[in-house]
Amino acid sequence: MEQILELRDFCVTYINKDKRIYAVKNAGLKINKGDSLGIVGESGSGKSTLAMALLRLLPEKNTEITGSANFIGKELTKLKESDLKDIRWKELAVVFQKSMNSLSPVHRIGTQIEDIYKVHNPDAAKGEIFDRITYLLKLVNLSERVYTMYPHELSGGMLQRVSIALSLIHNPKLLILDEATTALDVVTQGQILDEIVKMEKNMDVTRIMITHDISVVSASCNKIAVMYAGEFMELGYAKDVLKCPKHPYTEGLLKSFPSLKGDKSKLAGIGGYLPDLSKEATGCIFEPRCRQAKDKCKQERPEFRETEKGRIVRCHLYGGEM
Numbered sequence: 001m002e003q004i005l006e007l008r009d010f011c012v013t014y015i016n017k018d019k020r021i022y023a024v025k026n027a028g029l030k031i032n033k034g035d036s037l038g039i040v041g042e043s044g045s046g047k048s049t050l051a052m053a054l055l056r057l058l059p060e061k062n063t064e065i066t067g068s069a070n071f072i073g074k075e076l077t078k079l080k081e082s083d084l085k086d087i088r089w090k091e092l093a094v095v096f097q098k099s100m101n102s103l104s105p106v107h108r109i110g111t112q113i114e115d116i117y118k119v120h121n122p123d124a125a126k127g128e129i130f131d132r133i134t135y136l137l138k139l140v141n142l143s144e145r146v147y148t149m150y151p152h153e154l155s156g157g158m159l160q161r162v163s164i165a166l167s168l169i170h171n172p173k174l175l176i177l178d179e180a181t182t183a184l185d186v187v188t189q190g191q192i193l194d195e196i197v198k199m200e201k202n203m204d205v206t207r208i209m210i211t212h213d214i215s216v217v218s219a220s221c222n223k224i225a226v227m228y229a230g231e232f233m234e235l236g237y238a239k240d241v242l243k244c245p246k247h248p249y250t251e252g253l254l255k256s257f258p259s260l261k262g263d264k265s266k267l268a269g270i271g272g273y274l275p276d277l278s279k280e281a282t283g284c285i286f287e288p289r290c291r292q293a294k295d296k297c298k299q300e301r302p303e304f305r306e307t308e309k310g311r312i313v314r315c316h317l318y319g320g321e322m
């Protein structure tokens with residue numbers, strides 16, 4: 001199986017004056033070609049930081065990235081800005097919740113997509129560009145008419161489809177969607193998810209889907225990573241993890257859904273709040289909120305352990321002595 005992305009000990013720290021915020025800690029994962037990985041977790045758990053750090057979109061001045069992120073043989077953490085330019089859009093594309101805001105209001109949708117296409121294909125013929133763009137618009141279920149329209153003539157959902165179409169323009173090897181469908185109504189979101197899943201069968205796209213919404217993962221992802229306070233707590237096949245969560249945090253997260261959508265700072269299934277990310281915990285980061293916590297959980301940080309094939313859990317309840 002072809003490996004697309006491997007993270008090892010990947011850490012992201014924000015540095016503001018003398019304060020350090022440990023936003024992503026020792027992340028590790030492997031994604032193979034064709035995988036679709038959902039990353040879930042409460043607001044503030046570090047999901048977007050992870051995505052932005054992979055794309056190197058965080059200001060270097062006040063962020064520290066350590067560890068390794070190997071993307072199809074390239075070490076993302078070490079690439080020069082010029083090399084990054086070659087990769088972005090072409091091999092690694094991202095759509096954010098607000099991506100549509102980056103469309104220019106004064107240019108037609110088609111013209112804007114053409115310009116992005118030409119960045120990596122400066123010599124492309126007009127016909128080739130037009131074919132490609134209409135193909136992509138069709139893929140996200142938009143009419144050809146959109147080509148000549150201006151952003152203000154489209155609804156939020158249509159614009160988000162444009163953003164998704166745009167992200168696919170160069171057939172990226174990895175597509176990262178960060179809450180890209182969150183702001184949409186349930187029907188539109190469902191349609192777009194269906195389109196994404198269908199489209200992946202036609203194109204060779206591997207996807208990371210960042211979301212609060214576990215139903216998005218169950219509808220569109222084969223794997224899941226559960227993040228809490230900057231750490232991966234559990235990783236595995238989505239159908240297994242959702243059916244039979246092992247980590248107490250995953251369990252709480254599943255129980256508290258769908259209240260997750262409403263009050264983002266508090267989970268119904270789990271009391272308490274996210275810890276202060278400027279302090280390094282000595283034990284398990286989830287221990288203060290964990291109903292099953294033992295003394296050991298306070299004192300020792302659990303390792304990331306493979307409990308069965310394809311399932312990795314960071315919890316003292318699994319593996320090791322309590």
Ligand SMILES: Nc1ncnc2c1ncn2[C@@H]1O[C@H](COP(=O)(O)OP(=O)(O)OP(=O)(O)O)[C@@H](O)[C@H]1O
Pocket residue numbers: 014015016021023041042043044045046047048049050212277
């Ligand atoms: N520029 C910054 N400087 C300092 N801390 C930051 C910065 N950006 C984010 N953080 C902190 O890093 C942590 C992770 O934030 P991040 O946006 O990655 O979380 P998230 O999981 O994407 O949340 P959400 O679900 O709300 O989008 C939060 O505690 C946040 O306050």
Ligand code: NI
Pocket residue numbers: 047048049
């Ligand atoms: Ni986010």
